[in-house]
Amino acid sequence: MEALAEKLTRDYWHLVAHRNELVNAGDYVRLDWPLGELVLFNDEGAVIAFDNLCPHRGARYFTDHAGNGRIACPYHGWGFRGGELRIPLRRTFDEAEIVGAELNTYKTAWCGDFLFAGIAPKQPLADQLGGVAQQLSDISRQIAARRDFNACPWNSNWRVAVENALEGYHVGAIHPDTLVPLGLVDDETIFEGGGSVYTAHITDERTRKGLERIRRFFDIDYAHDGYWTIHVFPFAMLSSTFGYSYSMQTFFPAADRSRSWFTSRLLTSKIKPGAEDVLEGFFDSSARLNWQVFEEDHAICARVSPLYDMAKSGRYFANSEVRVRELHKVLAEL
Ligand code: FES
Ligand SMILES: [Fe+2]
Known part of the structure; x- marks a missing residue:
C-alpha cells in the first residue's frame, strides 16, 4: 500500500457505521479495509471492532457483509x-501460552450515533472532526435505520x-x-477537519416541490433544504437531499493501489407512525438512483490512469473543484 494511504489509515479515525445498524446483541457489519477486514459487532451491548480473524x-x-x-x-x-474468548478444551493448551490469546480489536469512538474505528489515531475523535462534529452528531440522531447495504471492489485508487x-x-x-435533472446550484462550502461540507439547492421546480410535499411524513428536526454532502476525512462521505435519507459511503484504500474498497449504505431518517407505506417507494427509488450514480462514477474513475500522479504539485482545479484543491493541499502537508 502507498505510504500516504497507510498513514491515513493508521493515524485517523474512520467513520464505519451507525448505531442503528448494531442495535441488538449479535448484530454485525463487515467491511474490507486497508488492513484486511473490519467487523463491527454488538457483543452483549458493547460494540467492538476487530479484524474478523x-x-x-x-x-x-463472518463472511456476509451484515x-x-x-x-x-x-x-x-x-x-x-x-468480552471474553471461549476456548473449547482450554486445559489442553499450555496455560502460559493460552493466557495471551485475544481477539485483535481496534479502537472505537462515537460521534453522536456514528461509530468510528481507529488503529492508532493521533488525536481524540472530537479534535479530528473539529467544527463538523456537532453537525455529524445532529445528523446521526435523525437516522432511524439502514435500508440498503452494498459493498464492492472499486477499480480505481481511493x-x-x-x-x-x-x-x-x-x-x-x-x-x-441522474443528477443533472435536479439542477443543483452551489450554496456554500466549508472546510473542517481535513474534510468539507458542501451545500447546494435544487432548482428543478418539480423535484423540489415533490420533496417539500413529503416533508410531513418525516419526524426530523435537523436538515438542509436542498442537497448536502460532507467529506468525513479521510475516506468517508455522507450525502443527503432534504435530510430524508443519508447515503453513507466509504472508499478505503486496497493493498493494490489501482483499487479501493467501496461501500454504500442508505440510512433512512425517522418517519411519522403510519408513513411506512407512503415512503416505501420513495426510499426504493432513492436507493436505485444512488446506485445508478455510483455506477456512473465507478465507470469514469476506473478510466483514470494509475500513471497519473495525483500528488504532483502542478495540478489544475476549476472553481467547482475547490474541495479537490483543498484536499490536495491537506494531503501534501501530511
Ligand atoms: S481457527 Fe478458529 S478455532 Fe481454530
Ligand atoms: Fe459523480
Whole structure:
C-alpha cells in the first residue's frame, strides 16, 4: 500500500457505521479495509471492532457483509462473548501460552450515533472532526435505520474515488440522467477537519416541490433544504437531499493501489407512525438512483490512469473543484 494511504489509515479515525445498524446483541457489519477486514459487532451491548480473524488459526468468523450472529469459529470452536474468548478444551493448551490469546480489536469512538474505528489515531475523535462534529452528531440522531447495504471492489485508487466525490465539474458529462435533472446550484462550502461540507439547492421546480410535499411524513428536526454532502476525512462521505435519507459511503484504500474498497449504505431518517407505506417507494427509488450514480462514477474513475500522479504539485482545479484543491493541499502537508 502507498505510504500516504497507510498513514491515513493508521493515524485517523474512520467513520464505519451507525448505531442503528448494531442495535441488538449479535448484530454485525463487515467491511474490507486497508488492513484486511473490519467487523463491527454488538457483543452483549458493547460494540467492538476487530479484524474478523479467529486468533487460534485464522479462520474468518463472518463472511456476509451484515447480519446477526455469534462470534463462533466453525473450525475448532473458539468463540467470543461478553468480552471474553471461549476456548473449547482450554486445559489442553499450555496455560502460559493460552493466557495471551485475544481477539485483535481496534479502537472505537462515537460521534453522536456514528461509530468510528481507529488503529492508532493521533488525536481524540472530537479534535479530528473539529467544527463538523456537532453537525455529524445532529445528523446521526435523525437516522432511524439502514435500508440498503452494498459493498464492492472499486477499480480505481481511493484518491481518485474521493476526489471524484468532491466535485461537481463532472456532473454534466457523467450524470446526465441522474443528477443533472435536479439542477443543483452551489450554496456554500466549508472546510473542517481535513474534510468539507458542501451545500447546494435544487432548482428543478418539480423535484423540489415533490420533496417539500413529503416533508410531513418525516419526524426530523435537523436538515438542509436542498442537497448536502460532507467529506468525513479521510475516506468517508455522507450525502443527503432534504435530510430524508443519508447515503453513507466509504472508499478505503486496497493493498493494490489501482483499487479501493467501496461501500454504500442508505440510512433512512425517522418517519411519522403510519408513513411506512407512503415512503416505501420513495426510499426504493432513492436507493436505485444512488446506485445508478455510483455506477456512473465507478465507470469514469476506473478510466483514470494509475500513471497519473495525483500528488504532483502542478495540478489544475476549476472553481467547482475547490474541495479537490483543498484536499490536495491537506494531503501534501501530511
Ligand atoms: S481457527 Fe478458529 S478455532 Fe481454530
Ligand atoms: Fe459523480
